[in-house]
Amino acid sequence: MESRGTKRGAEKIEEAEPWNKLLPASSLPTDPALYVGPFPFYRRPSELGCFSLDAQRQYHGDARALRYYCPPPTNGQSPNFDLRDGYPDRYRPRDEEVQERLDHLLCWVLEHRGRLEGGPGWLAGAIVTWRGHLTKLLTTPYERQEGWQLAASRFQGTLYLSEVETPAARVQRLTRPPVLQELMYMGYKFEQYMCADKPGGSTDPSGEVNTNVAFCSVLRSRLGNHPLLFSGEVDCIDPQAPTTQPPTCYVELKTSKEMHSPGQRKSFYRRKLLKWWAQSFLPGVPNVVAGFRNPEGFVCSLKTFRTMEMFEYVRARLPLLLGAWQPSHSV
Secondary structure, three states: OOOEEEOOOOOOEEEOOOHHHOOOOOOOOOOHHHHOOOOOOEOOOEEEEEEEEOOOOOEEOOOOOOOEEOOOOOOOOOOOEEOOOOOOOOEEOOOOOOOOOOHHHHHHHHHHHHHHOOOOOHHHHOEEEEHHHHHHHHHHHHOOOOOOOEEEEEEOOEEEEEEOOOHHHHHHHHOOOHHHHHHHHHHHHHHHHHEEOOOOOOOOOOOOEEOOOEEEEEEEEEEOOEEEEEEEEOOEEOOOOOOOOOOOOEEEEEEEEOOOOHHHHHHHHHHHHHHHHHHHHOOOOOEEEEEEEOOOOEEEEEEEEEHHHHHHHHHOOOOOOOOOOOOOOOO
16 A cells, blocks of 8 residues: 555645554464454444456446356256366466555545545544455454464554565465466356356356456445444345345355365365355355365355354354354454
């Protein structure tokens, strides 16, 4: 994030400290026992607006990149989606060397700042960040493998949180094995099979998978006494949802390998379902549709997980998942 701007009612330019002069990073303990307690107040998120990123990763303050949920007919047959189709010939991944920080979200904030500062002027006391950063915070008590580092910049009363790539994360990214790169592709390919460009349209899995393209929702919420303004990428909107009011009409799409053993189920419900829950709970997305793939990369079944019922899957599997995650444990 480029923390730079003009003070209201003044000509003086206020500059934040450069990234290489930030204060030493503080750390948080991750023992879940430290965070036992009642679930904190979290205001139901409301959508303030949206923006899109095109095939060249350029910002547009509209919904041009929004896609529409278009599941296959439920006739009892396997979807048989080939998630390897088009890899790597029709794959255009985003350049991960480009550190975007909060740039695209700040474009939206600048476009709408006048409206945000109207009334009580709550933006001056808000926290502005990405949904993904909040997800990492929320799941920290149960994360034993991936560390993180966030940079916090306070500007005109607003606290901006942006992730800083750790040395370990950079090494992991640069040495990512081909099998993991292909798995990342499969997740985007699944979206191609499940989404249409317009309501009532048809899916087109023959096209290019371009991960530069994104539709992002901008949401307002509150955690305890802390106002939040955050943005997250949305996979698609369900035209048949009971309400057309975002974010309750949005759908999250995920893939996972088929589960055949108790160990595989334990790993899924302890780790993967936790991240799915956090990622969807924060923006208020009610449903996650998962495609379960076989070793050959074909989707054999689809299952819808209701976000607010995910922990019930964990509770129902005790004591197998004894010590597993609980929604009220958050940093």
